[in-house]
Amino acid sequence: MGAARGGDAASAQLVITAGQLLGRWLRVRGVDAVYGRSLHGLPVVEVQDLSVAPLLAAAHWKVHGVAAATHDDDGVLHLRGPDGGSAGGEVRVAGWRDLLDGPAVLSGTLRLELDLGAPAADAVPPGPAPGGRWTDPEPDAVKRLGSARSPVVLAGPGVVEDRATPGLNALAAAGTLGVLNTWGAKGVLDWRSRHHWATVGLQARDFELGGLGAADLIVATGVDPREAPPERWHLAPVLDVPPGSLGPLAEQCRRPDAELSMPPLRDAVAAVTRQGWAGEGAPLAPTRATLHYGHCFGTGGLVAADPGVAGYWVARTLATTDLGAVQVPATREESGFAPACVLVARLRQATRPALAVVDAPLAPAVQAVLETAGRLGVSLPLEVWDAAGPALAPDAHLERLRHLAVAERPAPVSVATDDAQLPRMVDAAGPVVAWGGIPEASP
Numbered sequence: 001m002g003a004a005r006g007g008d009a010a011s012a013q014l015v016i017t018a019g020q021l022l023g024r025w026l027r028v029r030g031v032d033a034v035y036g037r038s039l040h041g042l043p044v045v046e047v048q049d050l051s052v053a054p055l056l057a058a059a060h061w062k063v064h065g066v067a068a069a070t071h072d073d074d075g076v077l078h079l080r081g082p083d084g085g086s087a088g089g090e091v092r093v094a095g096w097r098d099l100l101d102g103p104a105v106l107s108g109t110l111r112l113e114l115d116l117g118a119p120a121a122d123a124v125p126p127g128p129a130p131g132g133r134w135t136d137p138e139p140d141a142v143k144r145l146g147s148a149r150s151p152v153v154l155a156g157p158g159v160v161e162d163r164a165t166p167g168l169n170a171l172a173a174a175g176t177l178g179v180l181n182t183w184g185a186k187g188v189l190d191w192r193s194r195h196h197w198a199t200v201g202l203q204a205r206d207f208e209l210g211g212l213g214a215a216d217l218i219v220a221t222g223v224d225p226r227e228a229p230p231e232r233w234h235l236a237p238v239l240d241v242p243p244g245s246l247g248p249l250a251e252q253c254r255r256p257d258a259e260l261s262m263p264p265l266r267d268a269v270a271a272v273t274r275q276g277w278a279g280e281g282a283p284l285a286p287t288r289a290t291l292h293y294g295h296c297f298g299t300g301g302l303v304a305a306d307p308g309v310a311g312y313w314v315a316r317t318l319a320t321t322d323l324g325a326v327q328v329p330a331t332r333e334e335s336g337f338a339p340a341c342v343l344v345a346r347l348r349q350a351t352r353p354a355l356a357v358v359d360a361p362l363a364p365a366v367q368a369v370l371e372t373a374g375r376l377g378v379s380l381p382l383e384v385w386d387a388a389g390p391a392l393a394p395d396a397h398l399e400r401l402r403h404l405a406v407a408e409r410p411a412p413v414s415v416a417t418d419d420a421q422l423p424r425m426v427d428a429a430g431p432v433v434a435w436g437g438i439p440e441a442s443p
Contacts, residue, residue, distance in 0.1 A: 015119070015122045016119070016120055016121075016122050017040070017041070017116060017117055017118065017119065017120055018095075018096040018099075018114055018115060018116045018117070018118050018119075018120040019039070019040035019041050019042060019116035019117065020041070020120070021096050021099050021100075021120040021121070021123070021125065022039075022042065022099060022112075022116060023042050023043075024124060024125055025099045025125040026042075026069065028124070028125055028126070028127040028128075029067070029079070029127065029128060030066055030067050031066075031067050031068060031069050031079060032060065032064060032066040032067060032068055033045060033057075033060055033068045033069070033344075034068065034069045034070070034071055034077075035047050035052075035053040035056040035057050035060075035068060035069070035070050035071070036050060036053040036070045036071035036072060037050070037071050037072065037073050039071050039077075039116070040116035040117060041116075044071060045347065045376070047372055048372070048375060049368050049371065049372060050070075050072060050073070051365070051368060052336070052340070052365075052368050052369055052372050053070040053071075054070055054078070054080065055334075055336050055337060055340040055365065055369065056068070056070075056340050056343065056344055056369075056372075057069065057070050057078075057080040058080060058334070058337065058340070059304075059327075059337060059340035059341040059343070059344045060080075060344045061080065062324070062327050062341060063302065063324065063327065063341050063344050063345050064344065064345075064348065065163075065324070067079065067080060068080055075111065075112040075113070076109060076110070076111055076112070077109070077110040077112060078108075078109050078110075079108055079109070079110070089108050089109070090108065090109040090110075090111055091108060091109065091110055091111070092111050092113060093110050093111065093112050093113060093114055094113045094114060095114050096114060096118070096120035096121065098114075099125050100121070100123055100125055100126070133162060133163065133164065133243075133244045134244060134247065134248060135242050135244035135245040135248065136245070136248050137241065137245045137248050137249040137252065141239055141241060141245070141249060142249065142252045142253070144217060144239050145175060145217065145219065145239065145249070145253060145255070146253065146254050146255060148216055148217035149216050150214060150215050150216050150217075151175070151177060151215060151216065151217040151218070151219055151239075152177065152178050152179075152180065152197075152210075152211045152212055152215040152217075152218055152219070153168070153171070153172065153177050153178065153179040153180065153218075153219045153220075153221065154179075154180050154181075154182075154200070154207075154212065154218055154219070154220045154221070154223060154228065154233060155168055155179055155180070155181045155182070155185050155188055155221050155222055155223070156181070156182045156184060156185050156220075156221070156222040156223035156224045156227060156228060157182065157184030157185050157222060157224050157227070157330075158221065158222025158223065158224065158243050159181075159185055159188055159221055159222035159243045159246070160184070160185055160187075160188065160222070160323065160324070161222070161243075162222065162242075162243035162244060164221075164222070164243035164244060164246050164247070165188045165189075165323060166247065167243070167244075167245075167246030167247030167248075167249075167250060168188055168189070168221070168243075168246050169188075169189060169195075170246070170247055170250035170251075171219075171246045171247070171249055171250040171253060172189065172193075172195035173195065173250075174250040174251075174253040174255070175250070175253045175255045176255055176256070176257050176258050176260065177195060177219070178195060178197040178211055178260055178262075178263070179195050179196060179197060180197050180198055180199075180200045180207075180210045180211065180212070181196075181199055181200070182199070182200060182201040182223065182224065182227035182228050183199050183201060183202060183227060183315035183316075183326075183328050183434070184224055184227050184328075184329075184330055185222065186199055186315070186318075186320045186325075186326045186328075187320040187321070187322055187323035187324060187325055187326065188323065190320075190321050191319045191320055191321065192321075194260050195260070197210060197211060197262060197263055197265070197266055198210045198263065198265045198266050198269065199315060199316065200228070200233075200265070201227045201228045201232075201233075201433075201434060202312060202315055202316055202429075202432060202433070202434045203425070203426070203429040203430045203431065203432055203433060203434075204232075204429070204430030204431050204432075204433050205265075205429045205430035206265060206429055206430075207228075207232055207233040207235060208235065209263060209264045209265035209268065209429055210263050210265040210266075211263035211265075212233055212235045212236060213235050213236075214263075215235070215236045216236055216237070217236060217237055217238075217239055218233070218234075218235070218236050218237070218238045218239065219239050219241055220233075220238050220239065220240050220241065221240075221241045221242070221243055221246060222243045224330055226330040226331055227330050227434070232433075265429060268428035268429060269316065269317070269425070269428060269429065271428070272287070272421065272424045272425050272428055273287045273317050274287075275287075275421075275424070276288050276291075276418075276421050277291055279394070279418070280393070280394055281393070282391040282392055282393045282416075283391040283392075283415075283416040283417055283418045284391070284392055284393075284394060284397055284415060284416070284417050284418060285417070285418045285421050286309075286313040286317070286417045286418065286421050286422070287313065287317045287421065288394050288397075289313070289385075289397065289415065289417060290313055290314055290317045290318045291317075292394070292397055292398045292401050293314070293318055293355060293357070293401070294318055294319055295398065295401075296353065296355070296398070296401040296402055296404075296405050297353040297354060297355045297401075297405065298319075298321070298322075298325065298353075299322075299353070300322070300352070300353065301325060301352060301353030301354055301355075302324070302325055302326075302327065302341060302342065302345050302352065302353070302354040302355070303318060303325065303326055303327075303354075303355050303357065304326075304327040304328070304337065304338040304339075304340075304341035304342055304354075304355070304356050304357070305327075305328050305338050305356070305357040305358065306328075306329070306334070306335055306336070306337060306338045306356075306357070306358045306359065306363070306366070307328070307329060307331070307332045307334065307335070307434070307435040308332075308358070308359040308385075308435070308438055309359050309385055309417075309422070309438050309439065310357045310358060310359050310385040311328045311329075311338075311357070311359075311434075311435075312432055312434060312438055313417075314326060314328055314357055315328040315434070316425070327341045331435065332435040332436060335363040335365045335366065336363060336365025336366050336368065336369050338356040338357060338358055338366075339356040339358070339366055339369040339370060339373070339380055339382055340369050341354075341356065342354040342355065342356045342380050342381065342382075343369060343372065343373050343376075343378055343380055346378050346379065346380065347376070347378060350378070350379070351406075353405050354381065355381045355382070355383060355401070355404070355405070356380065356381065356382045356383070357382075357383050357384075357385065358382065358383075358384055358385070359384070359385050359386075360384050360385065360386035360387075360388070360389070360414065362384065362412075366382075370382065370412070374409075379407060379408055379409055379410055380410070381404045381405060381407065381410050382410075382412040382413070383401075383404070383412070383413055383414070383415060384412055384413070384414040384415070385414070385415060385416075385417055386414040386415070386416060387416055387419075388414075388416070389414030389415045389416045390414065390415060390416060391416045392415055392416075397415060400413065
């Protein structure tokens with residue numbers, strides 16, 4: 001017998017459990033995993049420390065591009081949206097029919113007040129209303145972009161969340177536009193593209209030196225104010241373009257082809273970066289460390305870093321060719337996010353090249369994720385940037401990373417990095433402002 005649709009539930013036989021119906025409800029909403037306590041036969045990644053579950057759900061969205069939920073001891077199910085939160089309010093589910101009549105939430109909290117082992121109708125809960133990602137641009141947007149002499153695009157993580165990177169690339173090509181991305185949107189363009197100008201938002205002068213100071217129009221799309229506060233980048237008139245309008249706008253964009261000139265930020269950052277690449281001494285230059293990360297974890301892999309000194313260097317200098325290959329969170333409060341990303345990645349693909357990078361001392365959230373990985377039997381490569389760590393020569397560091405990438409149960413390793421490179425980057429683009437700033441010396 002085929003499963004009934006929600007409207008046919010009254011005539012459907014009670015041949016499945018309410019727990020199975022809840023599982024269907026989650027699937028039609030795109031919830032790909034549940035982290036936390038076991039939930040009546042539903043596939044759950046069991047997490048002993050419930051404080052870790054929201055970190056894993058947030059990381060799941062970033063790494064896999066699909067939603068996840070968390071389950072507490074008290075029958076509360078949190079659906080985690082793109083920002084990792086569950087801000088959709090609370091919905092009470094008192095019986096299995098509530099799963100068919102609603103709720104139509106995509107993020108929020110379900111308070112489960114029903115017996116999940118009780119019989120329920122063999123029905124399929126209705127999914128959320130279909131929503132297209134195609135949004136026709138306003139005629140004024142087409143006109144303003146077409147008449148601008150020196151427009152620049154500023155792209156944020158909303159472009160990734162809305163799966164609008166093809167539209168962004170199409171608009172950049174059609175309009176002969178340079179694109180700046182904040183660090184939550186690393187990978188929206190290949191770093192080798194002439195349209196990719198720089199990753200911005202990390203230092204005080206990024207937006208000015210990145211080309212916004214010379215622009216006559218800033219095309220803003222998917223920008224997260226936590227990575228790009230408006231007062232820092234509103235240096236010219238702004239045209240807000242929803243990510244879903246990027247592709248349609250590209251089809252209507254009529255601009256003459258022109259030679260693109262990289263902004264000063266690109267050369268200034270590159271000069272400091274290459275200087276570190278060339279260094280052969282110890283302690284290791286930070287950009288030599290991130291160069292090694294690219295060698296060992298770049299192709300099909302993942303490098304995730306927590307906010308701080310290591311996170312700054314990963315976000316600033318790790319060259320990105322694949323969308324989602326680099327993950328650094330927007331706020332300092334998201335400590336533990338880096339190892340959470342590696343854990344959820346390796347739960348799906350145990351041998352995926354992946355590395356978490358954090359500063360010393362290890363935050364409690366990092367320790368909790370490491371303990372969770374151990375209980376789940378997941379190998380979690382972690383490198384800690386620590387002034388008291390070993391001062392490795394470049395070749396020794398690279399060789400250790402190669403072994404770390406394939407180790408079955410690796411212990412965290414530490415490395416000292418050269419403090420002298422950060423002041424040179426500050427000279428190039430101003431103080432670090434991401435996450436409220438970082439010390440100008442390694443931890």
